[in-house]
Amino acid sequence: MPNISKRGSSIPASPIRKLVPFAEAAKKRGVHIYHLNIGQPDIKTPSSALNVVKESNLEIVAYSHSAGFESYRKKLVQYYDRFEIKVSYEDIIVTTGGSEAILFGVLSCLDRGDELIVPEPFYANYNGFANTGGINLVPVTAHISNGYALPPIEEFEKLITPKTKGILICNPGNPTGYLYAKEELQKLRDIVIKHDLFLFSDEVYREFCYEGHEHLSILRLDGLDEHAIIFDSISKRYSACGARIGAIVSKNKEVMATAMKYAQARLSPPTLAQILAEATLDVPNSYLEEAFVEYDGRRRLLIERLQAMDGVICPSPKGAFYAFVQLPIDDAERFCKWLLEDFSYKESTVMMAPGTGFYVTEGLGKQEVRMAYVLNKEDLSKAMDCLEEALKVYPGRQ
């Protein structure tokens, strides 16, 4: 029997995936699970956009241009303009989800063995793309004490080696919900210019900035045209995670020409979903406004409930729809498993993502969990009831 690849066997099982069998067993026992573990919103995809797909007279589901429909890219230019991001349609390649945008960015800018500095905790799937690209993610640790703000820029500077090709941020952040301030982004700008690095910014939660804060794209920073690459997706803003439509956007022509070669090798992003994506750009603003009000309400409920729990530390996230929370527990993986295996309250329990999966540095995240507030307020409140009760009786409480 031939051996599988070493790179394949080196991918650790994700802490969330490890919980899945326990969640399935809990369901079989009749326990209801409040899923705060994944970023799959319960908000409806805009029906007007879905109707465009349904009313399409498409007869052949053909390949699109490898960079995506030109009509869609031209409309995206106007969309970005609303955020004062000035790009042309040739600065955009439509990708199969934000996932593929990340992959194209990695492949186009980094070689095997190159390093990318990433503030941790970070979106766990970055590990998968790093594995595919054979690159190393070098973590710089953000801390709960200041709400996972950008670590001091000197910490980045210390990690720069001849192998370093760039810095990757997620803004607003998954899993922290942290929204970078202009000053933080300017520090990143200065360091990438100084060391001639790329700055990658995953900006898929752009619309979700709370408490009057505004999103600042790295594409708006002066002097960064050749350095800045953004990853985007319609998954979250239009609750269309399964569409698999994202984009890589950069004004660096060489990067885009290279990403285009990888785009051509996989032929085309999904055609049906591109029709949906293009139609989302005509969805009335009220859709995003309502979604925003809903998420903001959930956010406030979640923070209020968590901050009232003894021993729980919950910074107030200003963006996205996640909270990264410290609990008075011995071990997040054990606790999350125990919630599914040994606990229920009113025949329900809660599923969360253990913090360890979001760190590279060994030993970090053991008291942290990520919660995605993707449930309606009533369910979210019940999920918090479960958590509150669980923390009272968990044997590993600290």
Next chain:
Amino acid sequence: MPNISKRGSSIPASPIRKLVPFAEAAKKRGVHIYHLNIGQPDIKTPSSALNVVKESNLEIVAYSHSAGFESYRKKLVQYYDRFEIKVSYEDIIVTTGGSEAILFGVLSCLDRGDELIVPEPFYANYNGFANTGGINLVPVTAHISNGYALPPIEEFEKLITPKTKGILICNPGNPTGYLYAKEELQKLRDIVIKHDLFLFSDEVYREFCYEGHEHLSILRLDGLDEHAIIFDSISKRYSACGARIGAIVSKNKEVMATAMKYAQARLSPPTLAQILAEATLDVPNSYLEEAFVEYDGRRRLLIERLQAMDGVICPSPKGAFYAFVQLPIDDAERFCKWLLEDFSYKESTVMMAPGTGFYVTEGLGKQEVRMAYVLNKEDLSKAMDCLEEALKVYPGRQ
């Protein structure tokens, strides 16, 4: 300005892509182009399947299971059973096109620097996935003299090194249209068992086998369960190239578990297109029968016309919808460019894929072109008129 990756800059521009600007210029001059250069069929996607998408009451375009809808995978089991391919739904991961199936196969089974032996000419995009995976494609040359049959197995044996992890075939073949005989597949089986290699088979043209020939999947070969991995796609059989729904199928549990990790990193294959794909399995057989009759008619027309042209050598392809043809010309890239730039007949010309792009071995394919018979017979006949006239006046005729 930071440098792009070496791997990105090392991808050569594909000979087809190089022709695109000339095709655009020809169109601007008012010249009609018969496109035989890409495998985008003109056959309609089954309307009954498209209607299932249109009539769906889906409200949230959510992530699917990373391996694809379980319902779809279970129906695929029955589909494969029709070809006497016995698999369970757990042996199937739904992928974003056949493209992603190839990528997952490469990543799961080969490490960087490992080698995969491939009969050439081969599907040019294999190069892109080899680049992404950092592996080396080692060509073994098939020849037009026997219609691009499997090269002698000794030729494979000579190329096996400690780095060799597998053999990749495309059956029926893109670009050759060659359909491997049972004896050829058995030789491949014996060699992969002998040397403990994987055997990858790209079988996306399974339905297109002509002259009464039957398709034999490598998954039907005895003793190959741990070695055989197939790549599949609905793109060609249901004329749904833009759906981007494929599959990787193997009975090797370790390979599938590893492919699943890569599948999880990219979250989900496209949801809307999976609805379409699942619905194709209920499309009446008459759809495929009619498509088959149509392609077979085109194939016969194409061969007849080509074989009647002086100096043209066209083996009779038994599968897929391509012919790989030798022309009496000095250089295929030059000829294909000349057709777009300097030639027209009745205000039309023909676009084909130069043979060089399908070979790794330098210097091969200079007199060959790939033609995809994806146009209706009337257009195909006019395309042949153009080619016939062009060969009479081409300055580089040999």
